[in-house]
Amino acid sequence: MDLKINPINKDALKVYSNKDVKIKENKAKDILTNEVVYDKTDNVKNESTYAKIGKNNYKIDVNEIKRMQVELDSHIIKSFKLFTEDIMTSQGMGLKDALEYIMKNHSDKISNEQIEQAKEDVSEDGYFGVEQTSERILKFAKAVSGGDPSKIEILKQGFKDGFEAAKKAWGDELPDISKKTYDAVMEKFDDWENEANSSDESTN
Incomplete structure (x- = not known):
């Protein structure tokens, strides 16, 4: 948000001026004392100046807010698109083809445990299976959008x-x-x- 702050009116700084601190001479004791003098006239003038500053210097730039919102939505779509592309490509590669390649060409170099683990990873409930993969995608969608359901449509587009x-x-x-x-x-x-x-319906 763009907050424009105009130069402060010099009159507003008068409260900090030395003229508001007057040195009076105590003739009876012949000593100098520093005494702060409360000047009602200056105080009223300063209050008016501060009120003017408060009213004129803080503005909500609606156009800038809209621009930043569009930029944020664009970033969400781009980030989610790249994540989806990566995870779906990895799943596609999947390890089915990789597993077949290993079993055909390097079966003598891997253990039965490794083969079983690879099979489990690409099974329905495995790491690359439908449920776990779709769950990871949705978790990322909520993370990149801050969990805002109003972003669902742009998240779908990114997906x-x-x-x-x-x-x-x-x-x-x-x-x-x-x-x-x-x-x-x-x-x-x-x-x-x-x-x-x-x-939303339950809260209304």
Whole structure:
């Protein structure tokens, strides 16, 4: 937000001036004492000046707020698109093809435990499975948007853009597991939106 502060009126600084501190001579004791003199006239004038400063110098720049909001939304879409592209490409690669390659070409160099772990990772409930992958995507969506449900539509757009970019990076259609993940993510977005709407209705 752009807060414009105009130069302070010099009259407003008079309260700090030496003329408001007057030195009186105590003739009876022949000593000097520093005594602060309260000047009602100057005080009223200064109060008026400060009131003027308070009214004129702090303005809400609506256009700047809108510009920053558009910039923020654009950043959210871009960040979420890149995250989606990365995670969907990783899932697509997935490790199914990698696992098949390893088992065909390097089966003598890996243990049965490693093979089983790889199988588990790409299973329905594994790390690269539909549920865990879609859950990670939604968690990132909430993190990058600050958990604001009003951003769901732009998050959906970022997700769709990232998914399409992952398809291009893959060179063809993504595997079925990625398509199922896409559907699961969109369903989770709908659940989040419905939950937010229900919460709003209960508070009204």
